[in-house]
Amino acid sequence: MRYDYDVIVVGGGPAGATCAWFLGHAGLRVLLLNRGAPRASGSVMVGQAKGSGVLHEMGLAQELDQLPSLRRCRELLISAGSGAAMRLQGAAGWRLCDRQEFDQWLLRHARRVAAVQEPWRVTDLMRADDGRIAGVVAYDESSGLSLAVTGRVVVAADGSSSVVASRAGLTPWRSSYGDVAWRSRWLNGAPTAAIEYHVVHRPVVACLWRWPSRDGADALGLAIDAPVQRKISDPQAVFDSILERHPHLRERFGEGRVVSPWHGWPLAMARTPHPVSTRGVVAVGDAAWAVTPLFGDALDTALLSGRLAARVIAGALECGAPTAALAGYDVLLWRALRAERYAAKMLRGLVRRRLGMELLVRVGAIRQGTAAAAAGAWRVRSGREVVAT
Numbered sequence: 001m002r003y004d005y006d007v008i009v010v011g012g013g014p015a016g017a018t019c020a021w022f023l024g025h026a027g028l029r030v031l032l033l034n035r036g037a038p039r040a041s042g043s044v045m046v047g048q049a050k051g052s053g054v055l056h057e058m059g060l061a062q063e064l065d066q067l068p069s070l071r072r073c074r075e076l077l078i079s080a081g082s083g084a085a086m087r088l089q090g091a092a093g094w095r096l097c098d099r100q101e102f103d104q105w106l107l108r109h110a111r112r113v114a115a116v117q118e119p120w121r122v123t124d125l126m127r128a129d130d131g132r133i134a135g136v137v138a139y140d141e142s143s144g145l146s147l148a149v150t151g152r153v154v155v156a157a158d159g160s161s162s163v164v165a166s167r168a169g170l171t172p173w174r175s176s177y178g179d180v181a182w183r184s185r186w187l188n189g190a191p192t193a194a195i196e197y198h199v200v201h202r203p204v205v206a207c208l209w210r211w212p213s214r215d216g217a218d219a220l221g222l223a224i225d226a227p228v229q230r231k232i233s234d235p236q237a238v239f240d241s242i243l244e245r246h247p248h249l250r251e252r253f254g255e256g257r258v259v260s261p262w263h264g265w266p267l268a269m270a271r272t273p274h275p276v277s278t279r280g281v282v283a284v285g286d287a288a289w290a291v292t293p294l295f296g297d298a299l300d301t302a303l304l305s306g307r308l309a310a311r312v313i314a315g316a317l318e319c320g321a322p323t324a325a326l327a328g329y330d331v332l333l334w335r336a337l338r339a340e341r342y343a344a345k346m347l348r349g350l351v352r353r354r355l356g357m358e359l360l361v362r363v364g365a366i367r368q369g370t371a372a373a374a375a376g377a378w379r380v381r382s383g384r385e386v387v388a389t
């Protein structure tokens with residue numbers, strides 16, 4: 001069979017763009033099809049350990065630091081329901097960046113080595129006679145035309161509701177995974193200077209986070225533990241109720257208000273390793289459902305998985321046996337994520353219990369090695385300060 005492309009990447013988010021970039025640089029003929037739905041803007045955390053390694057390999061780490069919206073936040077603040085809190089200082093800091101800007105920047109780099117078509121939405125997969133996936137059917141949303149394109153390998157990079165992964169049968173997660181997070185903006189007179197995570201157990205087990213944004217309205221997030229989340233449809237009511245029940249948070253958040261509608265999305269979390277490749281298809285980023293969200297680095301998982309998939313695909317195409325060789329991606333990906341998956345599982349178990357979270361924060365505070373922390377706990381106060389009591 002003659003193929004139009006070596007690889008068709010479906011989705012132009014961080015995972016698809018990274019994968020296409022590496023494949024293009026490996027000399028392969030790559031087509032990237034992106035529906036290009038408007039991306040919610042706002043500040044996101046990106047380029048931490050895992051992702052930073054990939055960006056360095058691409059030679060783009062320094063360029064990322066030059067993006068207009070990029071800033072480094074040097075303080076991480078984590079609090080428990082009682083108000084006990086610990087503060088971590090990062091010498092290099094954590095990168096925060098505008099999401100739209102980051103995605104467009106990465107896709108721009110992918111365009112240099114791959115053919116990119118937008119706004120094309122993949123609606124189905126094509127199979128060869130032996131059942132292997134050999135291409136996609138895509139719909140051009142601007143002209144209304146449909147097109148069939150063949151490729152030796154198809155990469156599912158179309159996000160957590162991936163059509164490609166679903167059609168290829170890579171969806172063991174659907175029934176058992178279900179966390180959703182909401183995101184909004186918080187405006188008050190004293191924007192935060194730290195990346196803040198506040199874990200509470202009343203009225204539900206939830207994590208409320210807030211971090212700085214370029215325009216002064218903090219990014220605000222709310223993730224609720226899975227079994228409870230299914231019964232909750234009004235994040236604003238949950239947010240209000242959390243502030244009402246936690247005086248230290250009321251004080252910390254001050255007299256502000258939520259200034260944009262809550263936007264919810266599924267967290268593509270991996271609880272156990274599951275297949276991420278099948279005959280002619282590999283899934284990357286959220287489409288692979290491999291995220292360990294406690295570390296706040298879903299974007300970095302997207303970059304890493306895109307990089308690993310490209311390495312396996314390039315090798316598989318070179319050896320001429322793509323179907324069998326693609327399984328190597330499953331091994332590589334789950335091995336790369338094993339340590340953090342275990343750590344996230346343990347942490348999640350601990351954080352879910354009120355006393356576990358208290359213990360974690362207080363031990364963390366003591367490990368900061370200050371006399372004040374050892375004597376009591378850190379308490380979060382309004383404004384920018386964390387003070388020892």
Ligand SMILES: Cc1cc2nc3c(=O)[nH]c(=O)nc-3n(C[C@H](O)[C@H](O)[C@H](O)COP(=O)(O)OP(=O)(O)OC[C@H]3O[C@@H](n4cnc5c(N)ncnc54)[C@H](O)[C@@H]3O)c2cc1C
Nearest residue numbers: 011013014015035036037044045122159285286297298299
């Ligand atoms: C509001 C919000 C805030 C977030 N904040 C953070 C954060 O601060 N830090 C962090 O690490 N993670 C964050 N995440 C998670 C992070 O965005 C995802 O893990 C990451 O985007 C996954 O990248 P991806 O490339 O796999 O998928 P996506 O970024 O979802 O990209 C998928 C791409 O595929 C395209 N597509 C979808 N369907 C099709 C189709 N049928 N045909 C063609 N193209 C298609 C879409 O248009 C999109 O361009 C956030 C997510 C959201 C929604």
